Amino acid sequence: MKTYHHFSEFKKLDNAVATIGTFDGVHFGHQKIIKRLCELAKSTGGESVILTFFPHPRMIIDPENQDLKLINTIEEKIKILSELGVDHLIITPFTRDFSNLSPAEYIKNILVDTIGIKQLIVGYDHRFAKDRKGGMQELEMFSKQFDYKIEEIAKQDVDDVAVSSTKIRKALLNGEVALAASYLGYNFSIHGRVIKGDKIGRTIGFPTANIFLEETYKLIPSDGIYAVTVDMGTESYKGMAYIGQRPTINGMTRNIEVNIFDFNKEIYGQYITMTFLEFLRHDVKFTGLEALKMQLQKDKEDTLSYFKKIG
Template sequence: MNIYHHFSEFKRLNNAVATIGTFDGVHYGHQKIIKRLCELARATGGESVILTFFPHPRLIIDPENQDLKMINTIDEKAKILAALGVDHLIITPFTRDFSNLSAEEYIKNILVDTIGIKNLIVGYDHRFGKDRKGGMPELLALARTYSYQIEVIPEQDINDVAVSSTKVRNALLNGQVALAAEYLGYNFSLHGRVIKGDKIGRTIGFPTANIFIEETYKLIPSDGIYAVTVDMEEQSFRGMAYIGQRPTINGMTRNIEVNIFDFDREIYGQDITMTFLQFLRHDVKFTGLEALKIQLQKDKEDTLAYFATLE
């Protein structure tokens, strides 16, 4: 898949089959649209194009509200789209100027003159242009003028999927990582770099790798303990992850840590991917490190029991 970070990098196609959206999570509903996009491109001898935006339009249109977190980083999203068979991904910076394009400017300047659409696939409620005033009437009215075809994903098809990025976010924020996986069609993950911690885990027999997530817009699941897999250097390990402020030692910052089973290497500075499989318990404050150690032993037993169900 070819990736472009600005329209100026993209060479106009003769037969582009395109769709547009933020596609955060690339969940089952998104996948339905993308699979149809690729099918239509193959059937018409065209090339599939996805136009997406970064940062998320809501963060530009409503800058006072920075609470929105993304299910995928932009790199994670690109990998998923590539695996689905998309030919071209345009990641355009979403700016005030872009948001102020009129409906016709958006269609002519972006979709027709820049991308070269011959077919456009959109949801029934797709909105675009200044103040989101553009919609299906404008797309249909200008289709004859600019010689493109429109395929609309009807409301019933979208509702039948019964999933949205908001539902995925809510599931993750409630620790329901297994439910989120059902919506997404894959397990949610965090990718980050191992940094030095205060090594308290080592003193009680549960050393952890502390993870730094560079992308501040990335959604972090609810505080608690999770069964996870950890991937690094083309190897995969099992473990249990912790997200929380470490109330037992009166921690002041939110940490992301993982105890990797049967592992004793120093990995400071390495990038790892932690994939969430099952929520085990909420974060609680214990009376001291000994009580915490006893609970962690039980957590490990519960985690191993969960993995045993997968074998």
């Protein structure tokens, strides 16, 4: 898959089969559209193109609202889309000027003159251009003038998948990582750099790697304990992760930590990927470190039982 970070990098195609969207999560609903996109491109001798946006449109349209957190970083999205067999991915900066394009300008300037669409696939009730005024009516109205075909994924097909990025975010924020995985078609993960902590975990027999996320817009699941896998390059380990403010020691900041099983190496500064498999329990305050240690031992047993169960 070829990736472009601006329209200026992209050379207009003779037979582009395209779709448009933010595709946060690249979940089952998105995958249905992308599968159809690739099938149609192959059957017509065209090339598949996805037009997506970064930053997310809501970050530009409503910059004061910092509540929106995304399921994927842009790097994660690129990786997932490349594995789905897409030929071209255009990641255009979403700007005020771009958001002010009229439906006619959007169709002619972007879809026709820049991408070279011959066929366009959109999800049910797809909206675009200024104030989201563009839709199927406008796409069909200009299709004969600009010589392209338009295909809409039926509402029933979308409803059958019963998935939305909003529903997945809600599941993750509730700690329901297994439910989120059933919607996504893969397990949710975070990627970050290992930084130094205060090493309290070592004093009670549960050393942890503290993870720093550079992308502030990345969604972090609910506070609690999780069964996870940890990937470092070609190596993969089992472990249990903690997200929370460490109330037992009166912590002031929200931490992301992982106790990696059967592992005893210094990895400060390294990047690791932590994949969430199962929620074990909520974060609670204990009477002291000894009580916390006893609970962590039970958490480890529960985590190992989970891994044994899934084989």
